Amino acid sequence: MxxxxxxxxxxxxxxxxxxxxxxxxxxxxxxxxxxxxxxxxxxxxxxxxxxxxxxxxxxxxxxxxxxxxxxxxxxxxxxxxxxxxxxxxxxxxxxxxRPFGTKALAPLRKAAADNDFDQTVELVNTIVSGFATDYVAELRRSPAWPVLRSLARPLAEELAAINDxxxxxxxxxxxxxxxxxxxxxxxxxxxxxxxxxxxxxxxxxxxxxxxxxxxxxxxxxxxxxxxxxxxxxxxxxxx
CATH class of the missing domain: 3.40.50.1820 (Alpha/Beta hydrolase fold, catalytic domain)
Known part of the structure; x- marks a missing residue:
């Protein structure tokens, strides 16, 4: 498998x-x-x-x-x-x-350019996935947040590839x-x-x-x- x-x-x-x-x-x-x-x-x-x-x-x-x-x-x-x-x-x-998460592309690219991967995780959970801010705040306090942050670096380019x-x-x-x-x-x-x-x-x-x-x-x-x-x-x- x-x-x-x-x-x-x-x-x-x-x-x-x-x-x-x-x-x-x-x-x-x-x-x-x-x-x-x-x-x-x-x-x-x-x-x-x-x-x-x-x-x-x-x-x-x-x-x-x-x-x-x-x-x-x-x-x-x-x-x-x-x-x-x-x-x-x-x-x-x-x-x-496609089309998928297109509204998030510009802010995700900016976050990536700034190396702000906390912002990347927040953006994908709110703008793309549509989760509430309370959910994201709880996620930020959880052990999952640093794991997601470490995996967020290629996200903007991956989302762009999906839409291309x-x-x-x-x-x-x-x-x-x-x-x-x-x-x-x-x-x-x-x-x-x-x-x-x-x-x-x-x-x-x-x-x-x-x-x-x-x-x-x-x-x-x-x-x-x-x-x-x-x-x-x-x-x-x-x-």
Missing amino acids: VIVPGVMADAQTWRPVVDAIDLPNPVITVNRRGRLPSGPLGPDYAVGVEVDDLRHLITSLRQQVHLVGWSYGGLIALEAALVQDEVLSLIAYEPVA YEPALSRYRQLNVPVTLLLGELNAGQAPYGTAFAAFADALPQARVVTLGGQGHLAHAQAPRQLARAITDAVVHAG
Whole structure:
């Protein structure tokens, strides 16, 4: 199994999910560009670069894989699965695509230029995710804040890449492997994650849609065992 996290996440933040997955499969969680020990995004960074990185990783494993992607990682996983024969099944938890978080791009770029990653974490939680200021204030006091701050450096460029990229939605019907789409119950029909999810669900009528009860976009952090069960069930369902 190969897991592709989204923004402000890495292999360590997904470790509780991996530990709770009840399958014999070895699990690899990708530390994408911009996350140690991987290198920086690079001057020509784009979604296509991420897709190529993932394809190279899968090819290097020399075996078939169950592919899991969350948020931006879901978009990367879907695009890679279109052209990667080694994918056995695909699980995408609230993938995102353009237009997404466009109002946050300018202030995020300014925060990045100022090396103000506290501001970056605040902006992504308020302008992009739509969380209340009280929630963000509580988050700032929690042990999660320094972790998020450390992962915030590539965020502005990643968000720009998402908005510069046109996903191949019209080709998703051609995916001939089992696909499971995971949706947090709290995001159903709600911007930004629920509305982004709807576009992928429309493009993948063959997909099995599973709702994560009581969850939003952050089940990997807030309900890792529940998310692990959904991933386990999806792989078992895929056969």
